[in-house]
Amino acid sequence: MNYEAIVIGVSSGGMNAMKTMFPLLPKEFNIPIIIVQHISANSENLWIRLLNDKSNLEIKEADEKEKIEHGKIYIAPPNYHLLVEKNKTFSLSIDERVNFARPSIDVLFESAAEAYKNKLIGVILTGSNNDGTKGLKLIKEYGGLTIAQDPSTAESGFMPASAIAAMQVDYILSLEGIINLLIKLTQLQLYK
Amino acid sequence: MRYKDTTELEISSLLEVIYQKYGYDFRQYSEAHIRRRIMNKLRMSGLENITQMQSMVLYDETFSASLLQDLSITVTEMFRDPGFYRSVREKVIPLLKTYSFIKIWHAGCSTGEEAYSMSIILQEEGLYDRTTIYATDFNQQALNYAKQGIFSNKMMKEYTSNYQLSGGKESFSNYYISDDNNVIMNQSLKKNIVWANHNLVTDSVFAEVHLILCRNVLIYFDRNLQNKVQKLFYDSLIDGGILCLGSKESLRFSEFHEEYSELDKQQRIFKKKY
Numbered sequence: 266m267n268y269e270a271i272v273i274g275v276s277s278g279g280m281n282a283m284k285t286m287f288p289l290l291p292k293e294f295n296i297p298i299i300i301v302q303h304i305s306a307n308s309e310n311l312w313i314r315l316l317n318d319k320s321n322l323e324i325k326e327a328d329e330k331e332k333i334e335h336g337k338i339y340i341a342p343p344n345y346h347l348l349v350e351k352n353k354t355f356s357l358s359i360d361e362r363v364n365f366a367r368p369s370i371d372v373l374f375e376s377a378a379e380a381y382k383n384k385l386i387g388v389i390l391t392g393s394n395n396d397g398t399k400g401l402k403l404i405k406e407y408g409g410l411t412i413a414q415d416p417s418t419a420e421s422g423f424m425p426a427s428a429i430a431a432m433q434v435d436y437i438l439s440l441e442g443i444i445n446l447l448i449k450l451t452q453l454q455l456y457k
Numbered sequence: 458m459r460y461k462d463t464t465e466l467e468i469s470s471l472l473e474v475i476y477q478k479y480g481y482d483f484r485q486y487s488e489a490h491i492r493r494r495i496m497n498k499l500r501m502s503g504l505e506n507i508t509q510m511q512s513m514v515l516y517d518e519t520f521s522a523s524l525l526q527d528l529s530i531t532v533t534e535m536f537r538d539p540g541f542y543r544s545v546r547e548k549v550i551p552l553l554k555t556y557s558f559i560k561i562w563h564a565g566c567s568t569g570e571e572a573y574s575m576s577i578i579l580q581e582e583g584l585y586d587r588t589t590i591y592a593t594d595f596n597q598q599a600l601n602y603a604k605q606g607i608f609s610n611k612m613m614k615e616y617t618s619n620y621q622l623s624g625g626k627e628s629f630s631n632y633y634i635s636d637d638n639n640v641i642m643n644q645s646l647k648k649n650i651v652w653a654n655h656n657l658v659t660d661s662v663f664a665e666v667h668l669i670l671c672r673n674v675l676i677y678f679d680r681n682l683q684n685k686v687q688k689l690f691y692d693s694l695i696d697g698g699i700l701c702l703g704s705k706e707s708l709r710f711s712e713f714h715e716e717y718s719e720l721d722k723q724q725r726i727f728k729k730k731y
């Protein structure tokens with residue numbers, strides 16, 4: 266299976282999770298990663314720059330209508346929902362909050378599932394609500410690959426546990442386990 | 458060729474019907490956004506599929522009206538993005554002061570919070586009496602609400618803080634009276650606001666203005682439509698006029714990029730070149 270994108274949803278405890286994960290990704294990692302992190306509306310995205318310094322891949326805020334490219338990690342801007350279009354560009358929206366969140370993980374996951382169908386990997390990490398569960402289910406319905414962080418290894422296990430309870434998640438792993446799996450999957454793609 | 462899935466086909470046919478029957482043109486809006494709104498509506502309505510929804514649109518005007526509401530996102534705030542309003546005070550107001558008569562256009566004003574915010578700034582800067590604000594939207598229900606100037610009490614804490622962060626000079630509560638549930642904005646704030654129904658996609662230039670604010674509207678349009686609306690703005694602005702976009706919107710990819718200079722890059726404030 267050739268995957269074309271990875272979507273990640275993360276909430277409380279997310280900053281530490283991302284600090285652990287991103288530096289582990291090699292320069293050759295060739296699938297775009299799109300992230301919704303729950304974050305307060307007026308926060309400055311200074312932390313993106315800090316993460317960027319430690320990462321081999323470019324980490325940036327997703328711009329509206331931007332073309333989604335390999336080798337980049339995109340983060341949803343605060344106070345906007347992030348959606349993926351069929352033509353693999355981003356849209357932003359300030360619709361009502363979903364699951365008390367804007368950006369919402371479900372909104373990203375559902376639109377990405379429509380756009381990438383079975384070529385999508387969905388990942389739910391640490392968090393203390395159930396945003397992302399519906400979206401991950403849709404990814405599964407379209408034949409995509411689903412991954413949840415092992416709740417016992419998460420700073421806050423509620424969000425991955427909610428996904429695991431609602432569906433048959435393909436992999437339940439620690440952060441390191443998830444990164445290793447993602448690298449393995451993309452290496453297979455490289456040498457095919 | 459990429460084959461469209463059934464839902465895509467149903468949606469494009471539904472949008473065609475809405476346009477042909479009611480004149481509202483959503484055919485060049487962001488697909489992912491429209492799909493999400495329509496699927497939500499489908500879930501809430503108990504209808505089986507979008508084709509059924511299409512016959513509702515053909516035969517049921519009440520249903521159609523509520524669908525049109527769902528397709529127009531009216532989420533807004535007073536002094537949203539305080540940094541933006543601070544920059545309006547510091548960089549735009551001094552330019553407006555050079556005109557003896559000022560016309561401002563809020564395009565996509567929704568329920569009016571932005572226009573009231575602007576009125577407050579203009580009063581504080583002593584410009585209100587020589588200003589006309591055209592506040593337009595294609596959502597008549599939102600406009601009716603805006604005209605009343607009555608807002609929920611619940612939001613006032615946040616708006617007060619936004620106002621102060623934006624460089625507000627008074628006590629925010631001077632601008633309204635409140636009861637248990639609502640606040641009523643001072644009558645004097647809407648004296649010079651003209652509320653009007655205007656559709657950015659299908660209507661044309663209606664005035665020559667000094668300042669246009671169109672924030673968080675263009676994000677819902679595809680690139681072609683964005684360009685079309687940018688032309689409308691360009692044609693409506695006087696030379697040296699100011700264009701304000703939402704904090705995540707830009708002119709970078711528009712045909713009019715070269716026609717403006719940046720007055721405040723971060724806050725997305727542009728000045729039409731002479």
Ligand SMILES: C[S@@+](CC[C@H](N)C(=O)[O-])C[C@H]1O[C@@H](n2cnc3c(N)ncnc32)[C@H](O)[C@@H]1O
Pocket residue numbers: 359529530531532533534537564565566567568571593594595596599655656657658659671672673674703
């Ligand atoms: C999300 S609100 C933005 C409100 C406000 N400008 C702000 O930034 O807080 C978008 C508004 O654009 C309006 N809108 C969408 N399409 C439009 C069109 N074709 N013509 C006029 N208004 C439109 C909607 O009705 C809605 O009120």
